[in-house]
Amino acid sequence: MREGTETLVRRELYSAPAYWIRSVDLSFDLDPIKTLVISRMQVEPNSAFAGHHEALRLDGEDITVTRVQVNGQSISFRLENGQLVLENLPSEPFQLEIRNTCSPEKNTRLNGLYTSGGGFFTQCEAQGFRRITFFLDRPDVMATFKVTLRANKQSYPVLLSNGNKVESGDLDHGRHYAVWVDPHPKPCYLFALVAANLVCREQRVVSRTGKDHLLQVYVRSGDLDKTEHAMQSLVAALIWDEARFGLSLDLERFMIVAVSDFNMGAMENKGLNIFNTKFVLANPATATDVDFGNVEAVVGHEYFHNWTGNRVTCRDWFQLSLKEGLTVYRDQEFTQDMAGSPSARAVKRIEDVRQLRQIQFAEDAGPMAHPVRPDSYQAIDNFYTSTVYEKGAEVVRMMATLVGRAGFARGMTLYFERFDGQAVTCDDFAQAISDANPDSALAPRLEAFKRWYAQSGTPRVQASGEYDADNRRYTLTLSQSCPATPGQSEKQPFVIPVALGLLDREGRALPMQFVGGPLASPTERLLVLEEASQSFTFINLDSAPVPSLLRGFSAPVILQAQASQDDLLTLLRHDSDAFNRWEAGQQLGLERLLAAVQADQNGEEPTLDAAFIDAMQALLRDESLDAAFRELLLTLPSESYVAERLVERGVAVDPQTIHRVRDAFRAQLAQALHADWAAVWDKHAQTGGYSPDAISSGRRALANLALANLVLDAARSGDTVWPGRAYQRCKDATNMTDRLGALSALVQAHAELAEPALARFHAQFQGEALVIDKWFTLQATAPESNGRVFARVKALAQHPDFSVKNPNRARSLLMALTQNPAAFHRADAAGYVFWAEKVIEIDAINRQLAARLARGLDRWRTLAEPQRGAAQEALQRVAAKPDLSADVREIVSRALAA
Numbered sequence: 001m002r003e004g005t006e007t008l009v010r011r012e013l014y015s016a017p018a019y020w021i022r023s024v025d026l027s028f029d030l031d032p033i034k035t036l037v038i039s040r041m042q043v044e045p046n047s048a049f050a051g052h053h054e055a056l057r058l059d060g061e062d063i064t065v066t067r068v069q070v071n072g073q074s075i076s077f078r079l080e081n082g083q084l085v086l087e088n089l090p091s092e093p094f095q096l097e098i099r100n101t102c103s104p105e106k107n108t109r110l111n112g113l114y115t116s117g118g119g120f121f122t123q124c125e126a127q128g129f130r131r132i133t134f135f136l137d138r139p140d141v142m143a144t145f146k147v148t149l150r151a152n153k154q155s156y157p158v159l160l161s162n163g164n165k166v167e168s169g170d171l172d173h174g175r176h177y178a179v180w181v182d183p184h185p186k187p188c189y190l191f192a193l194v195a196a197n198l199v200c201r202e203q204r205v206v207s208r209t210g211k212d213h214l215l216q217v218y219v220r221s222g223d224l225d226k227t228e229h230a231m232q233s234l235v236a237a238l239i240w241d242e243a244r245f246g247l248s249l250d251l252e253r254f255m256i257v258a259v260s261d262f263n264m265g266a267m268e269n270k271g272l273n274i275f276n277t278k279f280v281l282a283n284p285a286t287a288t289d290v291d292f293g294n295v296e297a298v299v300g301h302e303y304f305h306n307w308t309g310n311r312v313t314c315r316d317w318f319q320l321s322l323k324e325g326l327t328v329y330r331d332q333e334f335t336q337d338m339a340g341s342p343s344a345r346a347v348k349r350i351e352d353v354r355q356l357r358q359i360q361f362a363e364d365a366g367p368m369a370h371p372v373r374p375d376s377y378q379a380i381d382n383f384y385t386s387t388v389y390e391k392g393a394e395v396v397r398m399m400a401t402l403v404g405r406a407g408f409a410r411g412m413t414l415y416f417e418r419f420d421g422q423a424v425t426c427d428d429f430a431q432a433i434s435d436a437n438p439d440s441a442l443a444p445r446l447e448a449f450k451r452w453y454a455q456s457g458t459p460r461v462q463a464s465g466e467y468d469a470d471n472r473r474y475t476l477t478l479s480q481s482c483p484a485t486p487g488q489s490e491k492q493p494f495v496i497p498v499a500l501g502l503l504d505r506e507g508r509a510l511p512m513q514f515v516g517g518p519l520a521s522p523t524e525r526l527l528v529l530e531e532a533s534q535s536f537t538f539i540n541l542d543s544a545p546v547p548s549l550l551r552g553f554s555a556p557v558i559l560q561a562q563a564s565q566d567d568l569l570t571l572l573r574h575d576s577d578a579f580n581r582w583e584a585g586q587q588l589g590l591e592r593l594l595a596a597v598q599a600d601q602n603g604e605e606p607t608l609d610a611a612f613i614d615a616m617q618a619l620l621r622d623e624s625l626d627a628a629f630r631e632l633l634l635t636l637p638s639e640s641y642v643a644e645r646l647v648e649r650g651v652a653v654d655p656q657t658i659h660r661v662r663d664a665f666r667a668q669l670a671q672a673l674h675a676d677w678a679a680v681w682d683k684h685a686q687t688g689g690y691s692p693d694a695i696s697s698g699r700r701a702l703a704n705l706a707l708a709n710l711v712l713d714a715a716r717s718g719d720t721v722w723p724g725r726a727y728q729r730c731k732d733a734t735n736m737t738d739r740l741g742a743l744s745a746l747v748q749a750h751a752e753l754a755e756p757a758l759a760r761f762h763a764q765f766q767g768e769a770l771v772i773d774k775w776f777t778l779q780a781t782a783p784e785s786n787g788r789v790f791a792r793v794k795a796l797a798q799h800p801d802f803s804v805k806n807p808n809r810a811r812s813l814l815m816a817l818t819q820n821p822a823a824f825h826r827a828d829a830a831g832y833v834f835w836a837e838k839v840i841e842i843d844a845i846n847r848q849l850a851a852r853l854a855r856g857l858d859r860w861r862t863l864a865e866p867q868r869g870a871a872q873e874a875l876q877r878v879a880a881k882p883d884l885s886a887d888v889r890e891i892v893s894r895a896l897a898a
Contacts, residue, residue, distance in 0.1 A: 010376045011318040017136055018054035020044045021143045022093075024188075026133070030151040030195050032105040032115050037063075039100075039133045041143070044093040053091075058084040058134035059127070060100070062107070065134065067099040084134040098134050107131065108805060108845045116261035117220065119156065119196025121274060123267060126317055126380045129188035140315045140423040142185040149195060150177045156195040158218065162186070162270045164252045182270055184250065185421060187313055192269030194218070194257045201227045205235060207248045213238075214253040219280065223258070226281035229292055229692070230256065233299040240300075240334050245412050247307045254306075256280060256299070260769060263807050263848045264384070266298050268305030275302070278770055278808060284690040284735040286771050289700060291736075292692035296338060301331035312416065315423045317380045321372045321453070322426045324384075325392020329400070332393060343626040344694035346578030350632055353553045353579070356394065358640050360386035361558070364458040365644065366858040367898030368891065369485040373426050373453040379887040381848045387456075394556040395452045399433050401497045401526065401554055402442040402449075411436040426453050441497075441528055448530060449495040456485040459494050461529065463561040467544035474502070474541050479533035480557075486898065496529040499551035499577075502538065505566075507574020510545055512538050524551065546570045551577040558648070563587065565611070572615060572633075582632055585619070588612060589665075590637045594645060596661045597654075606664040613672045620676045627684060628698025631705050636665060639821050643862070652864035656784075659822035663783055667716060670709035677713075681706040690735040697737075704741030711745040727753040730761065740774060747782050772801055773812035780816035784823040790831060793817050797838075804842050807849050814838050818856030825863060829870035832857070836874040839888060840881055847885035854878065854891040861898060872896070 020043070027038040043056070061082055068077045068086065071094050078085050084098070107114035112131025113122050122128070130137040147161040153176040159168070163182030170176045198218040205213050215234055217227045234256065241247045251271045258280040266275040279298035282291050308330060309323035332352055336345040363369060363386055370383065372392045377383055400408040411433030418432055427450065434446045442449060459482045466475050478498060482491040501524045502510040513521035515537060527536055538545075546567045550559050563571075563584075571584035589612070596606035619625065619633050639662055643653045670677065684703040687696050707726055714722040729742035743761055746754040758775070765771040776796060782789050796802060796813055804810045817831070818824050824831040835856055843850035860871035878884065879892045 008376050008378055009380075011316070011374065014316050014318075016046060016048060017138065017141060018046050018049045018052075019056050019089075019136065020046055021136055021141050022185075023144045023146075024135075025146045025148075027148045028150065028193065030104075030120055030149065030156065032120075033103060034101050035104055035113065035120075037100050037102065037133045039096075039098045039135070041096045041098075041135075042093060043089075043096050045089075045091060053088070056086040056089055056096075058086070058098075059130035059137040060084055060134040061130045062112075063100045063102045063131065063133065065098060065100045067097070069097040071095055072097075082130075100133055102132060109848065110261055110263050110807070110846060111848065113193065114261070116259050117196070119198070119259070120151075120193065121196070121257070121259045121261075122191065122193045122269075123263065123274065124191050124269070125189040125264075125267060126384075127189070129191055132191075135188050137188055139187040139189060139313055139317065142187050142313070142421070142423060144185050145180075145182045145191060147180045147182075147191075147193065148177060149180075149193065150175055151195045156197065158194065158196055158198045158200075160192075160194040160218070160255060160257065160272055162190070162192055162272050164271075184270060184311065186270050186310060187423065190268070190270045190310060190313075192267070192272040192274055194272065194274065196257075197221070198257070199224050201231055203231055203235065205238060207238070208242045209248050211248070213249050213251070216253060216255045217280065218255065218257040219277075220258075223277075223281055226283045226286065229282045229287075230280045230295055230299055233296040234303060236296070236338060237300040237303040237334060240337060241304060241307070241330075244333070244337075245307075245330075245409060247416075249306065250311070254303070256302075260808065261806055263846070266302045268302045268309055270306070270310050273302045275299075276808065278773075281770060286736055286765070286768050288737040288740055288774075289692055289697040291770075293335065293697075297331050297335045300334040301327055304330045304334070307416065311421065312419045313423045315425050317377070317383070318374055319425050320380075320383060321388045321392030321395070322424065322429055324389050325372065326396050326429065328389050328393035329396040332397075339694045341626070341694065343578065343629055344698075347626065347628045347632060347694070347698070349552060350579055350582050352390070356386070356390045356556060358638055360390050360556075361458050362640065362644055362859060363387055364391075364456060364485070365483070365647065367486060367894045368855070368858055369456045371454050371456045375487070378890040379847075379851070379885075381887055382851055382890055391556055398452070398495075398497050398555055399430065399442060399449075401499075402445075402495075402528070403433060403437040403440040407437040407440055408433065426450075441526070445495045445528070445530060448493070451492055451494055455482065455491050455494070456488055457482045457491065459491075459496065459555075459557045461496060461498070461550075461555075461557045461559050463547065463549055463559065465545075465547055465562070467541070469544075471539075472541050473537055473539050474545055475535050475537045476500070476527075476547060477533065477535045478527070478529045480529055481532075486894070493530060493532050494557075496555045496557060498527040498529055498549060499554040500525050500527055501548040501551060501575070501577060501580075502541070502545035503548060503570060503574060504543060504545060505570060507570060509576060510541060513540050515539055526554070548575050548577055548580045550580070550583075552579050553583075569611075569615060573618070578629060582629070585615070585633050586637050588615065590642065590645060593637060593642050593658075593661060593665065594649070596665070597642070597646065597657055598651070600657050600661055606661040608665055608668045608672075613669065616669060617673055617676055620673060620680060626695075626698055627702040628694065631698065631701040634669075634705060636662060636669075640819075643821065643859075647859075647862045652868075653859075653862045654864045655821035655825040655867070656827070659784060666709075667712060670713040671716065674710070674713050677706040677709045681710060690737075700737045700741070704738070704745070707742060708745040708748055711751060712749045715749040715751055723749070723751040723753045726751070727757050730757045736771070740778070744778055747778055750782070750785050750788070766801070769808070773808050776802070776809070776812040777816045780813050780823075781820050782823075784820065787826070789820065789823040790817070790826060790834075793823070794834060797834075804838065804849075805845060807846070810842065810849060810853070814853055815856070818853070824856070825867050825871075827866055829866070829874070832870050832874035836877045839878050840884075843881075843885050843888050847887040850885065851887035851891050854888050858891075858895055860895065 023042040025040040029036040104113045111128040149159040159178035161180035167179040201217045258277045262276040308326045314322045336348045414436040415432035434443045462479045509523035511521040568584045575581040684699040710722040726742040726745045733739035
């Protein structure tokens with residue numbers, strides 16, 4: 001597709017289709033080179049178009065049509081702009097039959113029907129079904145599906161599709177068949193097909209409704225021992241959804257299939273979820289604690305889609321967050337509940353917020369900024385973003401905050417009562433939550449609240465307090481603003497829930513009494529900021545309080561508060577809200593990093609002050625704190641987060657300087673707290689038999705942080721003891737978390753033993769693809785040192801185990817490099833030249849994967865010279881390619897135009 005030919009799709013131009021497809025009978029004769037697809041559809045003209053003889057335009061891509069019949073009679077057709085156009089059709093419902101062929105083996109885009117590891121798999125979201133057969137490939141066309149699969153029995157003994165299997169048997173010439181019926185109408189993006197040589201873990205469960213269900217997890221032979229956790233997570237998700245929202249499984253069986261070639265994490269196809277192996281396979285020997293957590297979260301996410309996405313789906317792709325934002329909220333709540341203790345729940349919340357701020361906030365501030373409900377797109381695949389998913393989840397979370405937990409459950413019940421079996425909008429969801437809670441803080445503010453769907457950008461909330469000692473009053477003034485974003489220069493005020501507590505200097509919670517309010521006032525309140533500026537006054541306070549603002553990160557905003565160092569230290573030591581305690585530590589570290597970056601330009605050495613080191617030491621020694629929470633408290637803000645905060649202050653970003661400063665701070669903490677790190681290591685290094693539970697995982701996380709600091713300090717002092725211990729742990733560890741933690745400590749410190757440890761690790765796990773992905777990523781994300789990391793990445797791109805055709809492998813090295821600022825943003829532009837080469841190379845194979853990699857230079861305008869000019873040249877080089885895909889062209893064009 002040449003520049004300028006891409007079609008811009010606009011939300012405001014949505015209209016219902018001229019025809020509905022009510023049922024589909026699909027037949028597949030599966031062959032890698034040439035698969036025959038026969039589609040028999042019951043088509044019904046849309047009554048809204050009565051009197052208008054509209055043509056039926058069916059979407060299709062890279063398929064060959066051989067016959068078209070209407071009510072059994074062949075008809076003429078034409079192909080026009082990627083559509084099969086049929087005219088002069090009956091005015092009454094009719095049967096349409098289309099025969100076509102496709103070539104799964106040539107489908108390197110992994111979108112539609114493709115082959116992987118000798119099997120057949122599908123991925124139809126967002127617009128992949130059109131690569132299988134001609135169809136109205138849009139989410140508001142919902143039909144029941146019957147699917148017949150035929151294939152060679154020896155090569156493809158497992159034949160799966162959506163719904164319930166109603167028939168199977170043998171055919172001539174060593175072939176067999178299976179017939180599947182999905183009784184629930186669904187859009188074609190939820191269609192799935194699998195034909196492969198797989199093994200299966202099964203478990204039967206009985207739901208609260210008394211119905212018996214078969215749960216199945218299909219994997220390649222040899223991987224069955226890695227499926228227990230996925231099955232346990234599926235059972236837990238089923239039980240949780242029944243208990244929390246009263247939603248039960250609605251099919252006789254629920255299937256998960258793992259495939260190694262997959263562009264996404266997983267896909268919620270009705271009853272037949274297809275997963276990236278990364279989010280299914282996990283055992284202690286090959287998966288880390290993070291992997292176990294990700295499996296639980298993604299299995300939960302896709303299962304929860306059965307209702308929030310499948311039973312009620314989105315009317316059009318602009319409403320993508322209707323299902324994704326809501327379901328991310330649900331999976332976050334699920335994983336927090338599975339964590340158990342309040343401290344473990346807080347750790348999960350902090351991890352979610354940290355990811356949101358590092359990825360989504362940067363997206364909001366860049367050229368690809370878009371509302372949670374976008375207004376237009378060229379390639380819909382580019383809008384599977386953190387804004388739609390994670391920020392969309394925060395929008396749902398704010399609704400839940402404003403109506404309360406019980407009120408949100410009522411809203412969900414009303415949502416399904418109104419819209420089960422329909423394709424609807426974000427507005428429909430918000431209205432249901434509001435209507436179920438007419439007396440809530442949401443209802444009177446609903447129209448203003450929906451600006452969260454319509455306006456892009458991250459709001460800034462400024463907070464200032466004034467204490468009136470004579471009248472014992474404290475007035476908190478909150479004001480809001482939001483920077484201009486592409487296409488939106490002016491913003492209206494958002495509805496922002498601000499959870500608040502007040503502390504005295506000893507950390508005691510203070511009652512927050514409003515004028516005229518009861519004496520027995522709560523120690524936490526929810527304020528609603530809905531104007532450009534509002535003030536809130538609290539009375540009967542004997543001294544100036546320390547405000548604890550935005551508790552639990554009650555809104556996805558950037559808080560700009562006038563907090564002194566003493567205020568932050570009070571919150572860090574005493575706040576009962578775990579999120580704000582962590583946030584205080586982050587702010588203390590951030591201010592020092594920002595100051596040191598600017599001082600570095602004057603030739604000053606970055607040095608941490610004694611007060612900060614003492615605060616970190618106190619936290620490290622505080623055994624009353626959960627180990628996982630301490631690990632978060634003791635981790636400095638990331639380089640990318642520091643960069644974004646510099647941009648807010650109008651400072652051009654020099655990634656090399658940020659890296660140098662942060663590395664210096666890490667080294668100083670490692671040295672100053674050496675004895676404490678050693679004590680923590682001794683206490684937490686051995687956790688006994690492996691369990692991925694929150695307490696054990698937290699102990700391993702803290703032990704690995706301690707080991708990393710000890711090895712880092714050894715690199716400074718020349719000590720060989722701690723690198724030797726780390727190397728021994730690489731050899732002897734009984735689980736992947738400890739093994740990879742030790743290897744990471746060596747690699748991050750550029751220890752001499754890193755090279756033999758990496759070689760040993762590769763030799764030990766060269767048959768485990770997901771572990772080798774970790775091996776690549778560990779090297780690509782190591783702290784840059786004199787260009788060594790970038791040089792290694794270039795060499796690894798030629799490694800026999802590396803291939804850009806496998807998305808996991810490409811992400812493990814190439815995307816990992818773009819997330820390593822100092823290694824990628826080189827002054828000599830070598831990182832950008834390499835990036836451009838790989839974007840162009842991958843675009844010819846897999847445009848969706850290439851577009852993800854292309855996002856690596858979204859924020860090029862924030863860079864200092866010479867990186868800024870070099871990045872622009874790299875983007876221009878990619879944009880100049882005449883046959884660039886629409887997916888990549890949209891990314892680079894918007895970046896250059898910003």
